[in-house]
Amino acid sequence: MLDFMDRVQNAFLDATGWNRDSSYATLNASARALLDFPTPLGLRLNLASLSSPQLATSYTLGSLGIVNGSISYLYSSLPLPLVSSTAALDLRTATLGYRQLRELAPPPTPESYEIWHGGRRIDERAALLYGRMYLPASTLEALYLRRLSPTRQLRLTAVSDSRLKPHGGTIMAMLQHDCGKYSHELLYSTDVALLGWRGLYNFGRDPRTTPTPPKLAADKPVGRFSAGAELYYGVLNKSAGLSTGVRYTTLPTHPGIPLTMTVTLNPLMGALSATYAVRAGEGAAFASRFEFNMYSYESDVVVGCELWRRKTEAGGGGGGEKRVTAEGTVDHDANGRAGSVGGEGVLKAKLNQKGELGVLWEGRVKELLFSVGGLVDVRRREGMVKALGVEVQYSS
DSSP states (O other), X not given: OOOHHHHHHHHHHHHTTOOTTSSGGGTTHHHHHHHSOOOOOEEEEEEEEEEETTEEEEEEEEEESEEEEEEEEEEESSOOOOOOOTTTOOGGGGSOOOXXXXXXXXXXXXXXXXOEETTEEOOOOOEXXXXXXXXXXXXXXXXXXXXXXXXXXXXXXXXXXXXXXXXXXXXXXXXXXEOSSEEEEEEEETGGGEEEEEEEEXXXXXXXXXXXXXXXXXXXXXXXXXXXXXXXXXXXXXEEEEEEEEEEEEOTTOSSOOEEEEEEEETTTTEEEEEEEEEOSSSEEEEEEEEEETTTOOEEEEEEEEEEEOOSSTXXXXXXXXXXXXXXXXXXXXXXXXXXXXOOEEEEEEEETTOEEEEEEXXXXXXXXXXXXXXXXXXXSSSOEEEEEEEEEEEO
16 A cells, blocks of 8 residues: 555646656556565554645555554645545555556647746746665655656655765666656666666657547447566666566557556576566456566566455546446546446455465444455475565554
């Protein structure tokens, strides 16, 4: 389940019109959400508040052998359109699952960012500041996010910890560019002086020249094919990394069942991965992943699913974009999630060929959000439970 600060940062990106799905880093977002979801470990309590539309605070307390926690503060130069109260929150915006990608939209024009008053331009570039301190380790995390132009964004992240060698911390800078048809990112990290680039190209319609998608026959499949790659090089340790991948996903006007297929390849390590994710019906999604190493001939298979429990009363859920399919009316929220309107709980499960079964239940009790889950090794007769935990969130 997303914590409060993650939801606030997503609200900032949505408020500035930044497409979070237009990146090579999110190529396998649907499959990862269904197959790699983390299970809670121990007991954890998260209290948060949006004291004003531009300022948020969060406090976390955990217990796993020793008591630990964190304190977080966030400031946004823009008022954030966020439902902060856990009592009124649509549960689908706080969980990760199958993501229904939308049609590509043209980037905002520079004139749309201009605000004039008395003949003077008074607008400012949107910015976000975030800091988090972990206790008792005294580890400090920081994030600076700034929208430079309608198609560019700067992201600076930093970590300060005495255990990090040799300088006790690291800083990473990332310059992101997204024009709809394609996107790319340049990054630099002080850790081993890492230089990197990654990009994603969407085949088909260019939203800059054709803002409106063409009308197709009602029974014709509607999807998007994308290809991308990433390249990294560590200057100090003289090591490199490379991966490439392709994705096919259906769009909201697709007449059939929504699905996403991806294939990624890391030629240097010989790693090949293929995923398939599908949303079957209003409240169910399934995914599978096959991994194979061409050098060691090792392989792995993972399957997973999520099942939503729906509210019985009508009129629940948030006001999202709706479309009608053979299964009925489906709601798409601001995060691209698709599922039943007003879901009050979701069960997630995953199983790999090693016999490790992960189960997670996320739901709401009155004004509290909770996550209960564990990891079990079904092949063992003793010590089957490898992880077990409960996480509770409250925000106002």
